[in-house]
Amino acid sequence: MTTRVFISQDTTAVAVGADRVATSFIEQAKAVGFACTVIRNGSRGAFGLEPLIEVDTAHGRLAYAQVAEQDVSSLISSIDGADYEHPKCVGLVEDIGWLATQTRVTFARCGEGDPTDLTTYIELGGFVGLSNALALSPQAIVDEIKASGLRGRGGAAFPTGIKWQTVLDTPNEQKYIVCNADEGDSGTFADRLLMEADPFQLIEGMTIAGLAVGAKKGFIYLRSEYPRAQNMLESAIVMARKEGFLGENIRGTGHSFDIDVRMGAGSYICGEETALLNSLEGKRGVVRAKPPLPAIEGLFGKPTVVNNVLTLASVTSILSDGGAEYARHGIERSKGTIPLQLAGNVKNGGLIEVPFGVSLRDVIMVWGEGTRSGRPVRAVQVGGPLGAYLSAAELDVPLTYEALSALGGMLGHGGIVVFDDTVDMAKQAHFAMDFCAKESCGKCTPCRIGAVRGREVLDRVVDNGATENDLILLHDLCDTMEQASLCAMGGLTPLPVKSALDKFPEDFNIEDSHYEVAV
């Protein structure tokens, strides 16, 4: 009997050496005559443990963490000899604390098997949601989503059920499902991980959305920085079509739905839903004024559901287990689980799916075990490049949409970037303006010009320290951008800038008197 061995093909796993380990494992196993099948699975998102090797044994699935090429030979002897003892062994996968303490719903299947193997997907509960949805009326599907309390996981947290209801209620022959896979926020990788580890779940979720609102065509708008996710999605789509889960007459029910993957072209703003729609139409990725809402006039002017990867993926478990079951997790108006992404200067980063309400400190200190550099945490940016910087004194905030917003920040797409005490917050504020200046679509003046002027002020501040006039001008620019920008890019860039200035004024070389005048 051959032993199944799992080595991840995820971008981050490979970035820290999984391909080299896999090649070496296959070669050496062959050389010593160890009968095994090496399966390249998706990652579980415990990136501190990668390259992770998992082995099927009589006791369960054993894991070996941070495996290097030089460990492979001794590892093979211990597996072949069935004693399994090895310095890199971290016990059974299900007992690894980093994973066992999470509540995996959307990411439950990630890392279990070959991501493009449809049989594995079905064995692990895949397509149950779709088969339930096929037996329901569109309104009943939308009602189930409403009951779950699911809010958009892309960052804006709009109630998904209400969005779907609007599209369902807007009569049109042609409607679209658009998946926003333009995950451009630094510190976020949950979409990428899911697409690389469990692409069928996204396909299933989009198909359910199509059934719910009466759309027959879906597009996945994927950023060009994610070539592995592209390969994985394209292979999965071909497989799903072949087995009748996608295309004409799905599983003989008479329903049709198909999906195309479209690649972005290196523009951050195309993650904004209306810019994304323009880009999909083959235009410049310029933001549209709302209204009309995309749900009423979206892609090519037709009613369109635009949802993030995680939102659409979450739909599958809502349809398989029921909206009420999903709503059991979380607190207040933040229902369900949130896949947090712990990144930056952290010892054990990765994907942490937990119910809403876990504290930021627990995420960084318990799962993350503090900084990788070993120095104290000084600042944490939550919610991507447009999210506020929090100080070390604010780590006890519970991670919910409401609590972050009460602190003047946002949870966004769930990215958490940890900085140690070597960070220069004036440079971080400068970067926020610089990034906005580079990536602004140019449609509205506050963002297009405001970010350039903001960068100029911060150029001076970084070089010479802040004068009273610099601070007055910077606050003025931030106010204008916040209040008058067309979309979240210009509207939220002031968030990291102002939070850096308010919470870390010592980095801006300002005299107290200046600061009081400006505020």
Add this chain to the structure above:
Amino acid sequence: MEALVTQIANRHAATEGGLLPCLHEIQAELGFVPADSLTIIANAFSLSTAEVHGVVSFYHDFKTSPTSPQVVQICCAEACQASGSRELEIGAFSELGVEFGATHPTNNYRLERVYCLGNCACGPSVRIGNDVHGRVVLKDLPDLVSAGVKA
């Protein structure tokens, strides 16, 4: 070039929102989107040349002059900054001998900044071709690049 562009453009013009896929394919074939291809593309899509130019110039990925098809990208976004990418960014020129946005004078690759490769838990990240490398430190950068780039 003309025949190739015409053939690619006509094929994509028949699909919904085919302009970006068309430009991606032309760039993959030719290494860039030549100025004299714009009118051919415009005709196929029933657009003005100015409109096609507007799209090409909007996106960072599309290049308008010949350049190496091999790209080395250093991530300069926040999560990588937190784990040391500012040193890579500042030291890249002295270690590699090429400015950002330029093609290396002797080795066949272009150096670019990129903002997030989705490897944020194990930064700083560098992408060479389609391979992402994690936890990169400045002193290892030259060897990493020469191993990943073809002559």
